[in-house]
Structure formats: C-alpha cells, structure tokens
Amino acid sequence: MNKQDRKIKKVVIAGGGTAGWMAAAAFSKLIGKHLEVVLIESDDIPTVGVGEATIPTLHIFHQLLGINEQEFMAATNATFKLGIAFENWRDVKQDYLHSFGFLGQGCWAAGFQHFWLKGKQRGIASELGDYVPEHLGARQGRFAVQQGQELNHAYHLDAGLYAKYLRNLAAKYGGKRLEGKISKVNLDDESGFIDSLTLASGEVVDGDLFIDCTGFRGLLIEEALHTGYDDWSHLLPCDSAIAVQTKTVSAPIPYTRAIARDAGWQWRIPLQNRTGNGLVFCSKYLSDDEATQILLNNIDGERLNEPRVIKFKTGQRRKYWNKNCIAMGLSSGFIEPLESTGIHLFQRAIVRLLQMFPSQGINKSDVEEYNAQTKEEAENIKDFIILHYHLTERADTPFWRYCKNMDVPDSLKHRMKLFKESGQVFKKDEELFGETSWIQVMMGQGLMPEQYHPIVDMMEDDELKRFLDTISGAVKKRVQSWPDHNDFIKRYCPSTVSTLGK
Numbered sequence: 001m002n003k004q005d006r007k008i009k010k011v012v013i014a015g016g017g018t019a020g021w022m023a024a025a026a027f028s029k030l031i032g033k034h035l036e037v038v039l040i041e042s043d044d045i046p047t048v049g050v051g052e053a054t055i056p057t058l059h060i061f062h063q064l065l066g067i068n069e070q071e072f073m074a075a076t077n078a079t080f081k082l083g084i085a086f087e088n089w090r091d092v093k094q095d096y097l098h099s100f101g102f103l104g105q106g107c108w109a110a111g112f113q114h115f116w117l118k119g120k121q122r123g124i125a126s127e128l129g130d131y132v133p134e135h136l137g138a139r140q141g142r143f144a145v146q147q148g149q150e151l152n153h154a155y156h157l158d159a160g161l162y163a164k165y166l167r168n169l170a171a172k173y174g175g176k177r178l179e180g181k182i183s184k185v186n187l188d189d190e191s192g193f194i195d196s197l198t199l200a201s202g203e204v205v206d207g208d209l210f211i212d213c214t215g216f217r218g219l220l221i222e223e224a225l226h227t228g229y230d231d232w233s234h235l236l237p238c239d240s241a242i243a244v245q246t247k248t249v250s251a252p253i254p255y256t257r258a259i260a261r262d263a264g265w266q267w268r269i270p271l272q273n274r275t276g277n278g279l280v281f282c283s284k285y286l287s288d289d290e291a292t293q294i295l296l297n298n299i300d301g302e303r304l305n306e307p308r309v310i311k312f313k314t315g316q317r318r319k320y321w322n323k324n325c326i327a328m329g330l331s332s333g334f335i336e337p338l339e340s341t342g343i344h345l346f347q348r349a350i351v352r353l354l355q356m357f358p359s360q361g362i363n364k365s366d367v368e369e370y371n372a373q374t375k376e377e378a379e380n381i382k383d384f385i386i387l388h389y390h391l392t393e394r395a396d397t398p399f400w401r402y403c404k405n406m407d408v409p410d411s412l413k414h415r416m417k418l419f420k421e422s423g424q425v426f427k428k429d430e431e432l433f434g435e436t437s438w439i440q441v442m443m444g445q446g447l448m449p450e451q452y453h454p455i456v457d458m459m460e461d462d463e464l465k466r467f468l469d470t471i472s473g474a475v476k477k478r479v480q481s482w483p484d485h486n487d488f489i490k491r492y493c494p495s496t497v498s499t500l501g502k
C-alpha cells in the first residue's frame with residue numbers, strides 16, 4: 001500500500017522538550033485509545049531549557065488535558081502572569097505595561113480607546129491601564145482566583161519541570177517513552193515519506209505519522225526532508241540569547257519584565273524559588289562575551305548556573321506539515337520570545353492536528369489547509385512582535401536605528417496608519433492578539449491617534465467623566481479586594497519541588 005493511503009495507527013514524536021511532551025500528553029489523552037504514541041528523546045542532547053513565560057490561552061490546553069491549576073503550579077514552581085512590562089522600549093527610561101484582559105467598555109460603534117482619548121484631552125481620564133483589572137493588578141502586585149470573575153492570566157513556569165509534568169501525564173494515558181539518540185531518518189524510496197527512525201543503539205522505530213520536536217535543527221523536517229525555511233531576520237534581527245538563572249531575592253511579581261538594552265532586550269521571569277534571566281540580542285551589534293557581561297551586570301541574586309548561549313534564526317519552516325512529518329516547537333520555526341508566544345503556537349499546532357487528524361491516510365487538502373492556517377497564524381503574530389521594535393523613538397544605538405528605519409510588512413504599516421489616523425483597531429477572528437493588546441503596545445510605544453470617533457461627542461463632558469470614573473472605580477475596587485500575589489501563591493499553590501538550577 002502506498003504510504004499516503006496508510007491508516008495512521010502509530011505516531012512517533014521525536015524530541016522530549018516542551019513541544020514533544022505537550023504533543024505526547026495531548027495525543028495520548030485525547031486520541032490515544034486507538035493510537036500508539038511513542039516519544040523518543042535523548043538524555044545526551046539537552047532541551048533548550050528556556051521558555052518559561054506563557055499567555056492565557058494555555059488554559060484551553062490545560063482544560064483539554066484535565067490539568068488542575070493548583071497541582072500543576074505547585075509541580076512547576078509557577079507564579080501568575082498578568083502581562084509584560086516593557087521598559088526602555090519607546091525610549092530610554094520610558095516604560096509601559098502590556099497586560100492581558102480587556103480595556104474598559106466600548107459601544108457598538110467605537111472601542112473604549114475613543115472615549116479614553118477624549119477623556120485624556122479633557123483631563124478627566126487617568127492612565128489607560130486603570131481601566132483594565134489585570135493591568136492594575138499587575139502594577140499593584142495583587143492577584144486572586146475568584147469564582148465567576150475569572151482573570152485573564154497566564155503563568156511563569158519552570159520549563160524542565162513542565163516537561164516532566166506532561167511526561168507523567170502522557171505515561172498515565174499510555175504514551176510510551178524511548179530513550180535514545182536518533183541517528184538516521186529512513187525514507188520510503190518511492191513516496192519520500194518517513195518510514196522509520198534508527199537509534200544509535202541500532203533499534204529501528206517505525207511509524208505512520210512523525211512529529212518533529214527535535215528543536216532548532218529540525219532533524220526530520222529539515223535534515224531529512226529538506227523542507228526549507230523562510231528567514232525573517234531582516235524584520236526580527238535578534239539571533240542569539242543568553243540565559244542564566246538566579247536565586248529569588250524578592251517576592252515574585254505577577255508580570256514578566258522585558259527590558260530593552262542597546263542591541264536587544266533582557267527578560268526577567270519570576271518563579272516561586274528562582275528567577276529566569278536572559279538577554280536576547282543581535283550578534284551583528286554585540287558579541288557573545290559583551291552580551292554575557294551586560295546580562296551578568298543586570299541580574300540580582302546568586303547565580304544558579306553558568307550562562308548559556310543559544311543561537312537561532314527567526315522565521316518559519318516553508319511547510320509545517322511535509323509528507324508524513326509535522327514540525328512542532330522550535331523545529332517549526334521561531335518568531336521571538338518577546339510576547340511569549342512559543343508555547344501557544346505549539347498548543348495551536350497540536351489542537352489543529354487533532355482536529356484534522358488523518359486516521360484514514362494523509363490527504364493533500366488536509367496538509368494544505370493545515371499549512372495555510374498555521375502560516376497565517378504565525379505571520380499575524382510576527383507583525384505584532386515587529387511592532388515593538390519598529391515603533392520606537394530610540395535612535396541611540398545602531399540596533400535601534402536599524403529597527404526604527406526598517407521596512408515593515410504592508411499589513412503592519414496599515415495597522416499603524418489606521419490607528420494613527422482614526423484610532424481604529426480591528427481583530428480578525430483567527431488572530432491571537434486582540435484590540436486591547438494592539439492599543440496598549442501602540443500607545444505604549446508612543447503612537448497616539450489624531451482623532452477619536454465622533455460618537456464620543458454624543459456624551460457631554462460630565463457624562464463622559466461619570467462613564468470613565470465608573471469603570472476605573474470598579475476596577476480599583478475589584479483589585480483592592482485581591483491579596484498580595486505572593487501571599488496568594490503561598491496559600492494556593494506552594495511549590496512541591498525544591499530543585500534549583502539545572
């Protein structure tokens with residue numbers, strides 16, 4: 001039988017990082033009854049070991065897998081995340097916060113930003129973030145889980161512990177783990193499909209569908225199938241990162257810090273027992289040694305491991321699904337860790353594949369649809385990330401001058417122009433980042449609309465003031481009822497693991 005027509009009875013996942021174990025847990029639990037799921041990983045090849053900030057969509061994945069939040073957070077040393085503080089991005093010493101959640105309350109004709117803009121002009125509106133509970137909660141370091149008043153929150157987590165947690169879950173639902181280094185990918189002579197993987201031990205693992213989660217190198221999708229890569233480094237020029245962990249010296253805050261530096265930016269991700277630190281940078285402007293020094297000069301607390309350099313190329317695989325191989329995780333491409341979208345994209349890839357699962361054999365139409373949807377999703381996120389770099393007033397270093405002057409995609413130019421000229425932002429259904437996100441980042445980076453929607457003038461000033469005050473008052477009251485973030489964690493999900501460093 002031709003390989004394309006073969007029923008899919010066995011899925012082989014190559015690689016046991018975050019992507020591999022997310023896929024293994026999902027396939028085993030959700031469709032594992034009639035499917036053999038095998039994951040191969042090698043203790044000799046370390047995982048990338050970063051990827052510790054998430055976005056709220058992870059809840060959807062956890063719900064599918066029946067994951068209990070308290071148990072998962074305790075097992076991964078997790079803290080809550082309500083957004084990202086962008087420091088020095090608009091210009092040096094100018095900060096803003098991109099929080100999760102929704103901004104105020106709009107009307108059928110115009111979003112809340114129009115009401116806020118007029119309020120600001122009249123001097124009767126306070127800071128934009130005062131109208132978003134998650135924003136104020138982040139700034140005040142407060143958090144709560146309240147029945148019927150769910151917050152849009154995400155997590156900071158330990159990537160190694162998360163993979164371990166998912167590995168146990170996969171095992172519970174029958175997923176098998178094979179330890180071994182894949183030394184050869186065996187292709188079918190006729191179809192070019194993957195037949196099997198040979199391990200260094202000589203063992204041959206065959207399968208019907210192969211998920212490539214081998215990280216940047218893309219052992220199956222690229223090294224064996226030569227799928228090709230769309231390079232985005234002219235738009236997202238950072239190509240290196242240095243990561244190091246430190247002991248916690250202060251109570252964890254409920255947001256990630258992204259601090260712009262001369263040729264990139266630094267992350268600080270607070271876990272319950274340690275802080276993840278890293279510097280993402282462009283090697284054209286900074287050597288590894290210089291970058292390491294900058295990072296080490298800007299961390300607090302005792303170092304728990306040696307700084308590690310990670311090299312990458314921003315972009316995406318030309319096909320995410322090629323023949324009987326689907327790339328997930330870093331093997332499928334990498335946008336940038338700035339808005340913590342990596343894990344989200346892995347999860348979307350897993351769910352999309354489950355929705356289109358080719359049990360009866362692989363159809364060309366399924367493959368094309370999968371690739372088109374995945375590509376569109378990644379490209380929308382790409383625009384949002386470029387926005388942070390491009391929309392800056394910084395001209396103090398060659399890196400920032402490059403970002404400010406680079407030619408960005410027409411889709412992004414249109415978004416910025418639309419917002420500037422009329423204050424409008426529209427989210428297409430399939431897009432990840434909604435209006436509130438675009439507004440917070442565009443305004444945070446200094447782009448202010450030249451006008452607000454005329455419907456706002458239907459309100460007299462005193463009515464507008466009452467409207468704005470009612471919203472900010474309700475947000476303030478709500479946030480004041482939340483405990484301190486760290487106190488809440490200690491009660492809700494205290495860590496059950498004591499591992500420090502890796």
Ligand code: FAD
Pocket residue numbers: 014015016017018019020040041042043044045046047048049050051052053054159180181182183213214215216219241278310312328329330331337340341342343344
């Ligand atoms: P890896 O962790 O590299 O795992 C690869 C696996 O393949 C390993 O198990 C390895 O043993 C195995 N393997 C490789 N070759 C072989 C072989 N020959 N035989 C057997 N096994 C093999 N995402 C987010 O959502 N939030 C973030 O904050 C975030 N930050 C990031 C920061 C940086 C600097 C980078 C580079 C990425 C970040 N990401 C982030 C993206 C992503 O979530 C993480 O990088 C994630 O941990 C990557 O997982 P992975 O499973 O694709 O790859």
